[in-house]
Amino acid sequence: MLKRFLITPGPTPVPPEVLLAGAEPIVHHRAPRFVEIFNECIEGLKYVYQTSNDVLVFAASGTGAMEAAVVNVVNPGDKVIVASVGNFGERWVKLTKKWGAEVVALDFEWGTKADPAAIAQALADNPDAKAVYVQFSETSTGVVNDIEAIGKIVAKTPAIFVVDAISGLGATDLPTDAWQVDVCVAGSQKALMIPPGLACVAVSDKAWKVVEACGNPRFYFDWTSHRDKAKDGQTPFTPAVSLFVMLNKAIEMIREETLPTVFERHRVLSRGCKEGVKALGLELFGPDDPAANSVTAVKVPAGVDGGKIGKLARDRYGVWLAGGQGRLKGQIFRFGHCGYFGASDIVVGLSVVEMVLAELGYDVKWGASVGAAEQVFLKSEVAL
Amino acid sequence: MLKRFLITPGPTPVPPEVLLAGAEPIVHHRAPRFVEIFNECIEGLKYVYQTSNDVLVFAASGTGAMEAAVVNVVNPGDKVIVASVGNFGERWVKLTKKWGAEVVALDFEWGTKADPAAIAQALADNPDAKAVYVQFSETSTGVVNDIEAIGKIVAKTPAIFVVDAISGLGATDLPTDAWQVDVCVAGSQKALMIPPGLACVAVSDKAWKVVEACGNPRFYFDWTSHRDKAKDGQTPFTPAVSLFVMLNKAIEMIREETLPTVFERHRVLSRGCKEGVKALGLELFGPDDPAANSVTAVKVPAGVDGGKIGKLARDRYGVWLAGGQGRLKGQIFRFGHCGYFGASDIVVGLSVVEMVLAELGYDVKWGASVGAAEQVFLKSEVAL
Numbered sequence: 001m002l003k004r005f006l007i008t009p010g011p012t013p014v015p016p017e018v019l020l021a022g023a024e025p026i027v028h029h030r031a032p033r034f035v036e037i038f039n040e041c042i043e044g045l046k047y048v049y050q051t052s053n054d055v056l057v058f059a060a061s062g063t064g065a066m067e068a069a070v071v072n073v074v075n076p077g078d079k080v081i082v083a084s085v086g087n088f089g090e091r092w093v094k095l096t097k098k099w100g101a102e103v104v105a106l107d108f109e110w111g112t113k114a115d116p117a118a119i120a121q122a123l124a125d126n127p128d129a130k131a132v133y134v135q136f137s138e139t140s141t142g143v144v145n146d147i148e149a150i151g152k153i154v155a156k157t158p159a160i161f162v163v164d165a166i167s168g169l170g171a172t173d174l175p176t177d178a179w180q181v182d183v184c185v186a187g188s189q190k191a192l193m194i195p196p197g198l199a200c201v202a203v204s205d206k207a208w209k210v211v212e213a214c215g216n217p218r219f220y221f222d223w224t225s226h227r228d229k230a231k232d233g234q235t236p237f238t239p240a241v242s243l244f245v246m247l248n249k250a251i252e253m254i255r256e257e258t259l260p261t262v263f264e265r266h267r268v269l270s271r272g273c274k275e276g277v278k279a280l281g282l283e284l285f286g287p288d289d290p291a292a293n294s295v296t297a298v299k300v301p302a303g304v305d306g307g308k309i310g311k312l313a314r315d316r317y318g319v320w321l322a323g324g325q326g327r328l329k330g331q332i333f334r335f336g337h338c339g340y341f342g343a344s345d346i347v348v349g350l351s352v353v354e355m356v357l358a359e360l361g362y363d364v365k366w367g368a369s370v371g372a373a374e375q376v377f378l379k380s381e382v383a384l
Numbered sequence: 385m386l387k388r389f390l391i392t393p394g395p396t397p398v399p400p401e402v403l404l405a406g407a408e409p410i411v412h413h414r415a416p417r418f419v420e421i422f423n424e425c426i427e428g429l430k431y432v433y434q435t436s437n438d439v440l441v442f443a444a445s446g447t448g449a450m451e452a453a454v455v456n457v458v459n460p461g462d463k464v465i466v467a468s469v470g471n472f473g474e475r476w477v478k479l480t481k482k483w484g485a486e487v488v489a490l491d492f493e494w495g496t497k498a499d500p501a502a503i504a505q506a507l508a509d510n511p512d513a514k515a516v517y518v519q520f521s522e523t524s525t526g527v528v529n530d531i532e533a534i535g536k537i538v539a540k541t542p543a544i545f546v547v548d549a550i551s552g553l554g555a556t557d558l559p560t561d562a563w564q565v566d567v568c569v570a571g572s573q574k575a576l577m578i579p580p581g582l583a584c585v586a587v588s589d590k591a592w593k594v595v596e597a598c599g600n601p602r603f604y605f606d607w608t609s610h611r612d613k614a615k616d617g618q619t620p621f622t623p624a625v626s627l628f629v630m631l632n633k634a635i636e637m638i639r640e641e642t643l644p645t646v647f648e649r650h651r652v653l654s655r656g657c658k659e660g661v662k663a664l665g666l667e668l669f670g671p672d673d674p675a676a677n678s679v680t681a682v683k684v685p686a687g688v689d690g691g692k693i694g695k696l697a698r699d700r701y702g703v704w705l706a707g708g709q710g711r712l713k714g715q716i717f718r719f720g721h722c723g724y725f726g727a728s729d730i731v732v733g734l735s736v737v738e739m740v741l742a743e744l745g746y747d748v749k750w751g752a753s754v755g756a757a758e759q760v761f762l763k764s765e766v767a768l
Contacts, residue, residue: 022403
């Protein structure tokens with residue numbers, strides 16, 4: 001018996017009541033009850049997105065929706081600007097290049113934010129740019145970009161603003177409409193608190209004009225057919241019905257907690273985690289950003305074998321942390337706290353990091369990280 | 385309280401033990417336990433496919449895998465032959481045209497089988513054809529094509545043989561390798577007995593050569609990256625982990641029953657359903673094919689409003705039957721018996737059809753269909 005904890009940025013833990021909802025006998029996708037569930041999910045997603053734009057849902061993982069946000073937008077030869085701050089920024093570059101875009105790649109150092117002024121400059125230099133692609137929360141580094149500032153800049157141009165909000169939506173405030181995000185991509189396995197397998201996009205009127213003029217072949221990820229079918233509470237192809245049932249339950253929980261409280265809970269958990277890490281003398285990777293609520297990335301301290309942290313935590317204590325991705329492999333480790341997380345998870349995660357780092361030779365001040373987190377949690381205005 | 389029955393060709397009922405397996409707390413996709421589950425699923429799928437070819441799994445519905453079987457195969461301008469016998473055959477035509485293929489469309493009357501001789505002739509007339517696309521079980525009509533015969537013909541040519549086996553695999557014998565199917569598409573929500581959301585393909589060496597030479601842009605559905613990652617028990621993008629857990633459980637059940645018994649159970653259930661329907665004086669749509677084990681399609685009798693059958697069955701008795709699709713709307717109704725079905729389901733389905741048809745003015749010989757099915761089931765050599 002090894003009690004398991006997922007303290008990863010995705011997939012994230014799913015509430016037991018949501019898991020059980022998924023065990024309900026299959027609802028036929030043409031059933032009136034499915035139409036109700038579908039419509040409630042779309043309304044609920046609009047609440048989480050803070051949007052009145054169309055929201056489309058696909059049976060796919062987040063990357064499927066990211067590719068859809070290229071296929072429906074970029075004709076071969078079109079120019080796009082990609083502002084990359086990590087591993088998933090590089091995915092935008094790969095995807096847009098794959099589909100024949102001429103890519104103006106703004107590569108910011110991993111662990112830093114995309115500079116809105118640099119994006120403004122790139123747009124001024126490339127007035128024919130069709131779209132600007134960025135991440136909201138860059139899962140690989142924990143950095144959260146300034147979407148509001150970038151949105152203001154892009155809105156003044158003909159380009160559309162495409163944001164990968166997979167690990168951020170529902171954890172950190174992202175008012176899609178107010179911040180002028182034209183295409184906002186999300187995935188089910190993060191703050192939406194259900195298993196991986198659904199991905200969604202919110203599409204603005206400005207984006208629809210681009211989509212309708214885009215000549216790329218597409219069928220499964222064709223947004224127009226999804227929009228048309230959604231009018232009848234349907235999807236063009238068999239939907240992942242049990243994931244919709246789960247999404248509906250998860251959104252009910254989010255609505256009950258209310259979005260402002262959800263964001264505040266994430267903020268406090270992230271703060272507790274970051275203060276805990278610092279109390280151990282460890283260094284955060286990237287800025288100590290009060291808005292970076294989904295992921296806490298930590299530099300592996302000198303003298304410790306970073307490759308061993310995750311394995312020890314997992315095999316000895318049943319706790320899953322995330323390692324570094326791409327060029328950060330072995331250099332950082334990451335806590336995820338995006339979705340179904342409470343103070344208990346942070347306490348467990350920090351405690352395990354203390355034990356693991358001690359075993360790997362780091363001079364641990366016992367209980368220091370947990371104590372620091374407790375002091376943050378004690379002052380929380382929301383339950384966690 | 386209205387007890388619900390799904391007697392539809394997809395999504396199909398999921399066994400309770402599989403539903404509960406899906407309610408297990410999320411397994412991280414990099415966990416050694418997930419690698420085990422993934423590898424077991426792939427081995428299990430190879431058993432069901434009766435193949436030693438590579439089997440790739442996507443987070444998508446069946447149509448996603450169908451599009452993948454075009455995107456990875458067909459360059460714009462390539463010639464392909466599509467043998468269509470129904471609604472899903474027309475989907476192959478749409479998909480291949482969408483991706484720029486020059487389509488030689490062989491349209492067989494709905495309710496009939498594709499004629500292997502016509503396919504042989506089309507291949508002789510079009511020696512440059514790159515692929516032949518057909519359905520195994522055409523879900524919209526219940527017809528099962530003669531894959532063995534077509535496979536023999538295609539194997540003699542440079543073309544590859546692409547089969548949509550979504551509603552047939554695991555219900556009716558389809559030895560992928562022996563019948564020389566190069567690309568075999570399946571979906572999770574049929575005889576694999578799990579909810580919709582996973583789709584898979586088996587890819588032969590002959591097909592891999594075509595795939596590797598295919599220049600289409602693709603990322604999410606790129607087969608090469610799936611093959612490469614599968615070597616480590618992984619997928620290139622976050623897999624739908626809970627559906628994999630369910631698939632593993634469902635495959636365990638299929639292995640326990642053994643494939644020959646599974647096929648025989650489907651054969652007897654289909655036979656009972658068909659004899660039941662005929663005992664009511666109703667006419668089957670299409671040939672009374674002993675190999676058509678997934679779907680029983682029935683003509684709406686004269687004087688009965690076909691549009692009302694499904695609604696009455698559902699609202700009054702909680703039973704879901706399927707109607708006609710596309711040009712068959714209102715003209716037929718369909719029983720699905722593909723996957724987690726037993727004699728009980730057929731009895732319930734037939735009984736409800738008796739009550740519903742009587743209410744719609746048809747002269748029903750009470751109990752006749754159920755009695756006819758019982759006599760088939762009584763002689764069954766396998767438990768059902």
